[in-house]
Amino acid sequence: MLAANAPPRYPRNVRPTHPAPPRVLGWYPPTADPLAAADGPVLVAVCGAHGNEPAGVEAALDVLAALHASRPPARGRFVAVTGNRSALARGVRYVDADLNRLWTDDAVRALSDHGVRSARDGAGDLDGGVEAAEQSDLFATLSAIMGGGEAHSGRVSILDLHTTSAPSAPFAIALPTTPNRRLLAGVPLPLVHGLEGRLTGTLSSWLARAGHAALSVEGGRHGDASSVRHLVHVLWLALANGGVLDRRDVAWAANAAALRTARAGRPAGVTVAYRHPVGRGDGFRMQPGLESFQRVRKGTLLAETHAGPVTAPLGGVLLFPLYQGLGDDGFFIARRIDTRWPHGAPQQEGQV
Ligand SMILES: [Zn+2]
Secondary structure, three states: OOOOOOOOOOOOOOOOOOOOOOOOEEOOOOOOOOOOOOOOEEEEEEEEEEEOOOOOHHHHHHHHHHHHHOOEEOOOOEEEEOOOOHHHOOOOOOOOOHHHHHOOHHHHHHHHHHHHOOOOOOOOOOHHHHHHHHHHHOOOOOHHHOOOOOOOOOOOOEEEEEEEEOOOOOOOOOOHHHHHHHHHHOOOOEEOOOOOOOOOOHHHHHHHHOOOOEEEEEEEOOOHHHHHHHHHHHHHHHHHOOOEEEEOOOOHHHHHHHHHHOOOOOOOEEEEEHHHEEEOOOOOOEEEEEEOOOOOOOEEEEEEEEEEEEEOOOOEEEOOOOOOOOOOOEEEEEEEOOOOOOOOOOOOOOOO
């Protein structure tokens, strides 16, 4: 059993003291141009948007190695890109700002209007810090793949791969759009809804609102080998649902079965009802031993701060209890909805 704050394991090329990993980690098939505008289905894995979460890098490299070894026929392209290269090189969540909170409409409009600045390796940007340069470079990379930022609905799918500081079953955070329903059809992950209204500027919600299939996947706890495996299972299933590979070439049944085992006992869907914000200097300390999807009652002691104890303001399902130094979200409490998708959301016949 790893301690809650155990340092993450790093793949060979992503040790904190090493140079930043490349923006494009790899692609398949080898004949494809990884950064050309899509003329067929494309699945993009964004790995390490938080630099202390290298499990996504490991998972994408694992899948790419298997693809290059077995050479299945591909209709489109799989491209794995890194998120926050500077933070991955340092092994920290972020350096100056959380890269997964910067994708607001205003910021994306500014990147589109004023062009992109090239990211200098870890040197940062004079006016916006390290993550401004990371965002600019990642925006340029994704825009090239997506074709100048135009939405090719149903053709470009993006998985933003993460892990959490607390133990957790794997789960997905997805806006209930038709492309997202298609990408997750038959993928046995609990779905978390309602985070978008509480977290501004996430990468996947920007891309989903732009019309792409785009969602975040949490593989499990930082540093757990099982977190990498969960992300690998999800990538294989998404390669089939995204139209890149034939279902027969992705070991669908085995990957789905492994995810079903990992999610055992968790609800099909939850919707977030409460976020506990953390300010710097709060002295926020989560109570030990808490996990995502753990049920809590109203009044349960969850954390301590300089101002006193923090208890659950309502009963429900605990999500993202914070066991790392960097982060503005202490914990979330969600309610079960007992369906994968919230009622009243757009329907996609026969897909979910
Ligand atoms: Zn993350």
